[in-house]
Amino acid sequence: MDLQFTDEQNMLRDMTRNLCADYSGADVVRKMENDPLGVPAELWQQMRQTGLLGMGIPEEHGGMGLNMLDCAVIYEELGRSLAPGPYFASTVMSASAIRHAGDASARAGLLAAIGSGDAIVAPAWLEPDCGFGPAGVQLRAARDGDAYVLDGIKRHVFHAAAAQQLLVLARSGGPNEGGGAVDLFLVDTDAPGVRLEQQRSMASDTQYKVSFDGVRVPAANRVGAAGSGWKAWEAAMYDGLILLAAFAAGGAERALEITVQYSKDREQFGKPIGAFQALAHYMSDASAVVDGARMLVQEAAWAHANGKDVTRLAPMAKLFACKAFRDVTHMAQQVHGGIGFTLDYDIQLFYRRAKQLQMNWWDSRYLEGLIAADILDRDAPRTIPDPFTA
Numbered sequence: 001m002d003l004q005f006t007d008e009q010n011m012l013r014d015m016t017r018n019l020c021a022d023y024s025g026a027d028v029v030r031k032m033e034n035d036p037l038g039v040p041a042e043l044w045q046q047m048r049q050t051g052l053l054g055m056g057i058p059e060e061h062g063g064m065g066l067n068m069l070d071c072a073v074i075y076e077e078l079g080r081s082l083a084p085g086p087y088f089a090s091t092v093m094s095a096s097a098i099r100h101a102g103d104a105s106a107r108a109g110l111l112a113a114i115g116s117g118d119a120i121v122a123p124a125w126l127e128p129d130c131g132f133g134p135a136g137v138q139l140r141a142a143r144d145g146d147a148y149v150l151d152g153i154k155r156h157v158f159h160a161a162a163a164q165q166l167l168v169l170a171r172s173g174g175p176n177e178g179g180g181a182v183d184l185f186l187v188d189t190d191a192p193g194v195r196l197e198q199q200r201s202m203a204s205d206t207q208y209k210v211s212f213d214g215v216r217v218p219a220a221n222r223v224g225a226a227g228s229g230w231k232a233w234e235a236a237m238y239d240g241l242i243l244l245a246a247f248a249a250g251g252a253e254r255a256l257e258i259t260v261q262y263s264k265d266r267e268q269f270g271k272p273i274g275a276f277q278a279l280a281h282y283m284s285d286a287s288a289v290v291d292g293a294r295m296l297v298q299e300a301a302w303a304h305a306n307g308k309d310v311t312r313l314a315p316m317a318k319l320f321a322c323k324a325f326r327d328v329t330h331m332a333q334q335v336h337g338g339i340g341f342t343l344d345y346d347i348q349l350f351y352r353r354a355k356q357l358q359m360n361w362w363d364s365r366y367l368e369g370l371i372a373a374d375i376l377d378r379d380a381p382r383t384i385p386d387p388f389t390a
Contacts, residue, residue, distance in 0.1 A: 003298050009073050012066075016074045019046050020081035026346045032084040036198060037162040038206030039085055044117060053091045054115025056239075061104065062112035068239070072246040072301035076294070079250025082353055084205070086120050086159035088243065094121035094167045096239045101184060101224025101232035110186075121186070122163035124154035124210055125233065132366045134230045137182045139212060141170035146219050148172070148185065150193075150212040156360070160196050160208035163189055168212075169229055182230040184223040191215055203356035237362060238314045242300045245317035248325040248357055249293045255325070255350040256286050259332040262347075279335055286328045293324040312374040319367040325354040 005013075023043040032038055047053050055071050057063025066074075078087075095114050098107050113119035130136035139152030150170055160166065166187045173181025187194065193215035199207045224232055260283055263274030273279055300313035329351040333340040340347050358364060 003295075003302065005073065009070055012070060013073050013077060015050065016052065016077035017080070019043075019050065019052075020077055020083055022046075024078075024081040024083040026082075026349065029082045029084055029349055030343075032206070033204035034198075034200065035206060038159050039120075039162050043083065044085055047085075047087060048117035051115075053087055053117045056092060057095055057111055057115040058099075058104075061108050061115065063115040068242055068304035069298070069301040070305075071243055072297060075243045075246035076250035076253075076297075079247035079252075080254040082251060082349055086122065086162055088240070088247075089122050089158040090114055090120045090163070092243055093123045093236055093240050096236035097123065097167060097184060097232050098223055100235040101228055103224045107223070119165070120159065120163040121165045121167050122157055122160050122189075123167045123169075123233075124157045124160070124187075125169040126154065126156045128153055128155055132362050134182055137169045137171050137230065139168070139170045141172040141183060141185065141217075143172070143219075144216070148217045148219060148222070150185065150187065150215040150217060152212050154210045154212070155199065155207075157208045157210050159206050160189060160210055161198070162206075165189065166194075166210065167223070169233055172226070180227045180230070182233075183226060184229040184232060185217050186221045186223060187212075187215060187217055191217075201356055203353045205353070205356060238310055239304070240361065241314040241318040241367075242297065242304060242310070244357065244361060245293075245297045245300065245314075245321035248318070248321040248354070249290070249297045251350055251354060251357075252286075252290045252293060252321070252325040252328040255329050255332050255347060255354075256283065256290055258347055258350075259283065259286075259335050263335055273335070282331050282335060286331050289324045290328060293321040296320050312371055315362070315367040315370040315374075318362070319364055319371065322354070322358040323364070325350075326358050329354040 023046050028040050028043065032040055051064050052074065054063030055066045055074060059065040091114055095111055098104060098111060104111060110119060114121055125137065127136060127138055130138060139150060139154065141148045141150050150168065166189055168185045168187050169182055170185055171181055172183045193213040195211040197209040199209055201207050263279055263283065264272050266273050297317045300310055300317040303313050304310050329347065332347050333351055336345060336347055339345055
């Protein structure tokens with residue numbers, strides 16, 4: 001593994017850090033909390049102008065065509081500033097699922113619009129009381145002539161109100177047919193029968209419950225071949241896990257920096273609290289954890305960029321980096337004491353987002369199942385149980 005960053009990667013890091021310093025400060029993060037759209041206008045515009053929204057979209061579709069290690073460098077910086085907005089949901093997950101569905105040429109215009117920021121496409125896949133695996137997709141897509149009719153509910157749909165379209169996972173086959181009966185559909189957010197209801201989360205990160213009541217979707221809006229939806233979504237998830245892990249690693253690193261500085265500035269009994277051995281050891285342990293998380297993320301990103309298998313590395317990276325983010329911010333709250341939980345201090349922003357990120361997308365329990373399946377069944381056909389529906 002070669003982790004000597006190139007001049008281009010260092011330039012991307014510096015550019016993103018400067019952009020976030022100017023347009024994604026703590027004031028912007030606070031302003032976007034529970035915002036109905038959750039799109040910081042100036043940050044979004046700057047990401048459009050610099051091309052960052054199209055970082056992973058191929059050049060033939062108007063993007064930058066960066067590899068996974070390039071993107072991970074950028075996402076570490078986004079994590080350091082807790083940059084809000086729908087860039088991950090739209091430009092990573094939706095765009096990646098479209099490409100993995102083999103529908104890139106047919107959706108070239110849409111991919112270009114996503115990469116330029118002209119279009120926002122929010123993925124809708126999780127459902128109430130269902131799991132993270134293919135069995136959890138139970139929203140019905142019944143064929144009716146030259147259209148499909150969608151009925152059901154999706155939850156935890158990020159930035160749905162800001163999106164022009166939703167990328168919906170729906171079951172077009174029987175309820176027990178697994179992933180082979182799941183399709184992806186592009187659905188207009190203003191289509192008749194679509195209803196959005198904002199949800200509150202501990203991270204205040206603009207999530208929605210989306211109800212589909214007899215929503216007619218043209219057959220042409222199915223993405224990819226029939227029954228290919230889950231396969232494409234799962235492949236996109238492995239891409240997304242690495243970038244979520246990079247975001248978590250960057251957030252953990254910044255939270256530790258804030259805490260170290262506070263321990264130098266805050267005095268008790270005539271000396272900085274960082275001089276007390278117990279607190280110093282907390283921070284030294286956290287430093288080792290943060291460095292380990294960054295190294296694992298970079299290994300997974302490097303492997304992906306070089307065409308190597310990330311079946312184990314990607315889940316490991318998110319599992320470990322998100323745990324590191326959560327643990328480091330928990331330690332940071334202890335060092336800050338009671339004031340760390342008050343809204344006046346930035347550390348609570350990191351703490352709340354760390355726990356939420358640990359539960360978002362594939363959570364720790366599901367990731368552990370993926371890793372265990374790869375460790376125990378590497379030479380056997382991969383069957384990954386969903387612990388929430390098994």
